[in-house]
Ligand SMILES: NC(=O)C1=CN([C@@H]2O[C@H](COP(=O)(O)OP(=O)(O)OC[C@H]3O[C@@H](n4cnc5c(N)ncnc54)[C@H](O)[C@@H]3O)[C@@H](O)[C@H]2O)C=CC1
């Protein structure tokens with residue numbers, strides 16, 4: 001088989017060589033590209049004559065998939081596969097796998113970090129200290145005793161629930177599928193409306209699909225308490241970010257911690273959240289730790305071995321339209 005890693009995945013060439021060693025020994029041809037590309041034409045060139053490709057950040061659109069006539073498997077070194085044209089993959093019978101589980105703790109820890117940074121006004125405190133000011137006006141709030149609402153209790157949402165529970169928060173959740181682990185931790189499932197109304201801290205952990213686009217819109221934001229905060233380490237499209245920025249500016253909610261946007265950073269100068277008050281922005285780094293980078297490289301190569309052995313793992317649902325929106329939890333838990 002021709003196997004190509006089309007762009008770097010956050011570990012050194014040395015680690016990639018080690019991970020690809022047994023595939024090469026078995027007679028597979030492995031190609032490694034160490035330059036990033038955002039150009040679909042170049043991506044198509046790199047994909048030509050390949051049976052299996054490993055991808056990362058770059059969108060993998062229909063035009064690229066169509067030209068890669070031999071393609072059988074796309075190994076996405078991400079958790080989210082929203083940048084891959086899964087409809088075309090489905091029609092071509094191409095298997096799409098992801099790197100599920102590689103960054104559960106890493107993402108959940110950034111959620112906690114952003115929450116504390118917003119509640120305790122850490123960036124403002126940092127600036128105040130450097131310009132010789134006092135702690136005046138920097139009284140923060142604790143996580144302990146607050147209600148945290150987790151939207152999407154899958155792999156990352158469940159770890160996030162565990163960390164918040166360890167801080168002494170009451171954790172409630174809304175999710176298409178319930179997590180037995182979350183329930184064991186004492187998480188209570190509620191409707192989305194109840195979650196929006198009752199939570200002091202809301203953290204998003206659903207994938208970006210047609211159903212979750214602007215799940216958090218102006219109407220739902222208006223249900224939030226005026227002293228509540230929103231954390232988004234999932235995908236930008238899940239939130240109507242113009243509506244969020246407006247709510248922050250008008251003081252309808254108290255703050256936000258945002259790692260993901262409608263586009264990948266760098267953000268345009270006029271991006272709505274850039275001047276929103278009490279808001280901390282990070283440039284899509286929730287996934288990125290030394291530990292998670294190593295894990296995801298191992299997982300993508302395990303995915304290839306499993307596929308070649310006829311026991312594929314981490315296969316993704318290929319069409320978001322397969323997923324039914326959740327109207328109320330009772331009617332849709334699977
Ligand atoms: N900012 C970052 O660096 C990273 C972001 N992510 C994002 O986090 C997302 C979640 O990852 P995992 O927890 O591994 O996914 P997962 O598939 O384990 O969990 C997703 C959860 O969302 C629920 N869900 C899906 N559609 C829903 C809907 N319409 N309404 C209610 N619930 C719904 C599912 O039932 C499931 O419980 C990824 O899809 C990705 O977009 C993941 C890794 C890093």
Ligand SMILES: O=C(O)C(=O)CO
Nearest residue numbers: 077078079080284287
């Ligand atoms: O793994 C993911 O889904 C990510 O967002 C990594 O950037």
